[in-house]
Amino acid sequence: MKYIFVTGGVVSSLGKGLTAASVGALLECSGLRVTFKKFDPYLNMDPGTMSPFQHGEVYVLDDGAETDLDLGHYERFTHAKLTRLSSCSSGQIYETVLRRERAGDYLGQTVQVIPHVTDEIKRRFTTPNEDADITIIELGGTVGDMEGMPFLEAMRQFALEIGKNNTLFIHVVLLPYVRTADEVKTKPAQQSVALLLGLGIYPDILMCRTERKMTDEVRAKLSLFCNVPINGVVEELDVESIYEVPSMLHEEGAHRIVLEHFGIEANDCDLSPWTNVTRKIRAPKERVHIALVGKYVEHKDAYKSVHEALVHGAIANGLPLDVVRIDGEMAEREDIRGLLQECSGVIVPGGFGDRGIEGMLRAIGYAREQNLPFLGICLGMQLAVIEFARHVANLDGANSTEFDEMTPHPVISLLDEQRQAVNKGGTMRLGSYECHVVSNTCLHRAYGQELIHERHRHRYEFNGAYRDILTSHGLCISGTHPSGLVEAIELPKHPWFVGIQAHPEFKSKPHAPHSLFREFIRAANLM
Ligand code: GLN
Numbered sequence: 001m002k003y004i005f006v007t008g009g010v011v012s013s014l015g016k017g018l019t020a021a022s023v024g025a026l027l028e029c030s031g032l033r034v035t036f037k038k039f040d041p042y043l044n045m046d047p048g049t050m051s052p053f054q055h056g057e058v059y060v061l062d063d064g065a066e067t068d069l070d071l072g073h074y075e076r077f078t079h080a081k082l083t084r085l086s087s088c089s090s091g092q093i094y095e096t097v098l099r100r101e102r103a104g105d106y107l108g109q110t111v112q113v114i115p116h117v118t119d120e121i122k123r124r125f126t127t128p129n130e131d132a133d134i135t136i137i138e139l140g141g142t143v144g145d146m147e148g149m150p151f152l153e154a155m156r157q158f159a160l161e162i163g164k165n166n167t168l169f170i171h172v173v174l175l176p177y178v179r180t181a182d183e184v185k186t187k188p189a190q191q192s193v194a195l196l197l198g199l200g201i202y203p204d205i206l207m208c209r210t211e212r213k214m215t216d217e218v219r220a221k222l223s224l225f226c227n228v229p230i231n232g233v234v235e236e237l238d239v240e241s242i243y244e245v246p247s248m249l250h251e252e253g254a255h256r257i258v259l260e261h262f263g264i265e266a267n268d269c270d271l272s273p274w275t276n277v278t279r280k281i282r283a284p285k286e287r288v289h290i291a292l293v294g295k296y297v298e299h300k301d302a303y304k305s306v307h308e309a310l311v312h313g314a315i316a317n318g319l320p321l322d323v324v325r326i327d328g329e330m331a332e333r334e335d336i337r338g339l340l341q342e343c344s345g346v347i348v349p350g351g352f353g354d355r356g357i358e359g360m361l362r363a364i365g366y367a368r369e370q371n372l373p374f375l376g377i378c379l380g381m382q383l384a385v386i387e388f389a390r391h392v393a394n395l396d397g398a399n400s401t402e403f404d405e406m407t408p409h410p411v412i413s414l415l416d417e418q419r420q421a422v423n424k425g426g427t428m429r430l431g432s433y434e435c436h437v438v439s440n441t442c443l444h445r446a447y448g449q450e451l452i453h454e455r456h457r458h459r460y461e462f463n464g465a466y467r468d469i470l471t472s473h474g475l476c477i478s479g480t481h482p483s484g485l486v487e488a489i490e491l492p493k494h495p496w497f498v499g500i501q502a503h504p505e506f507k508s509k510p511h512a513p514h515s516l517f518r519e520f521i522r523a524a525n526l527m
Helices: 016-029 070-077 090-102 113-126 146-162 187-198 216-226 242-251 254-262 272-282 304-316 328-333 336-340 357-369 379-391 416-420 442-447 464-472 515-525
Strands: 002-008 034-040 087-089 134-139 167-174 205-210 233-237 288-294 321-327 345-348 374-377 410-414 429-437 451-458 460-462 476-480 486-490 497-500
Touching: 002 016, 002 146, 016 034, 016 070, 016 134, 016 167, 016 242, 016 254, 016 272, 034 070, 034 113, 070 304, 087 090, 090 113, 090 146, 113 134, 113 146, 134 146, 146 167, 167 187, 167 254, 187 205, 187 216, 205 216, 205 254, 216 233, 233 242, 242 254, 242 272, 272 304, 288 304, 288 328, 288 357, 288 515, 304 321, 304 515, 321 328, 321 357, 328 336, 328 357, 336 357, 345 357, 345 379, 345 515, 357 374, 357 379, 374 379, 374 515, 379 410, 379 460, 379 464, 379 486, 379 497, 410 416, 429 442, 429 486, 442 476, 442 486, 442 497, 442 515, 460 464, 460 486, 464 476, 497 515
Parallel strands: 002 134, 002 167, 034 087, 034 134, 167 205, 205 233, 288 321, 288 345, 345 374, 374 497
Antiparallel strands: 410 460, 429 451, 429 476, 476 486, 486 497
């Protein structure tokens, strides 16, 4: 097994995750098998308890692990099979170390960051030894952050132990463009690399995020002052679509540097999957406008996977896409017709808490009445049930007990096991569950299968006590779990109106767009 470590410098939000995923994609195109691990220095056990306003989306794996959104990039860009062990926080490391300390496992030693915490980090670099040729390990945060230090020290030790030709370091930096000087500046990158060098880490590749092309002079300067061979200075320009990054890094020869460093003889890199995707994205056609009505719209990354799955659905239909983000609270106040007038489809994604709920309900009601294609995901499905209950089945005040515990009609409510859950972290219905699909439904036409599996992350459920009354008014239950839980609903009289309790967005990829998003965009395009 070979290991690639990806660190970041200068500023956060440089797209380290995308870079890591793109390098992985290129290695896959060269015939290698890759896997990923993400280490995050925060103390939360996982991002499951963090607000999307702060941290962006929580990405869910098949096994129910709640992880950083970078794992979404890894899964979208490659075939890596990720698990709970692919994502690790300082909180998890410390929890393990402290549990071992209480158990007396350290046999009287003083338990310290070095070696005990760093040993635990190193152990997690290699466990489990997956079926892959290369493991790409990304460290969250920026070099120089205090809480990241034990991870960098563990990387240094690890590289020493398993040898230089088995490890490769990629450092992602920003080259800011200073307008008054009309120059791309290398000093912040130099200083960030100097920090790394001081920690005993010598980057092999310097990924330079820049909005302007680098001149040869800049490359030479970075190489000399950052102690990186000239061909290891790789330009990573801003691009319109994230799916152009693999092709761009290919042009820069990033994969060749990796292969040469490891001494791996690989196939010629077959980039066709990526060039196909970018060609489709660039095809000039009429755009399709989709309204995304939710609570966290102002945070760019809060609906990352939903956004990408919509992009994939548009790619599948050969259409450029515009996602119009509408804040749920704004939809409460403003004229809904005006807000949605340019849109030919409405999507309401997942979310928690009551902020903006009534606005989302208005958008759903509008989509239902105006025959606008609608896709409700998790919270979006629950709200579609509430809207239907209130306005079609005449159940006044129908609600979810999440928003109104005293509602006369709790059409969405908690199961007993959720009512008893004391801790908030890791106690939702999480991970992949099966769903039986009813024939002759939109859901069935989209999936073309009777049995589907999707990832879940929610506490509340469709309340079975309301099943008969809602279906007698025309709600179709198009998917169920073997236990009887409702997994999907739709409106047979509507051209395309689907709500699904799970999160299909987590399984969509640019070359394998998710069928539900593909069909949603297709229906919207027919409007
Ligand atoms: N808040 C809802 C629940 O917990 C929906 C969750 C979600 O959309 N992920 O059931």
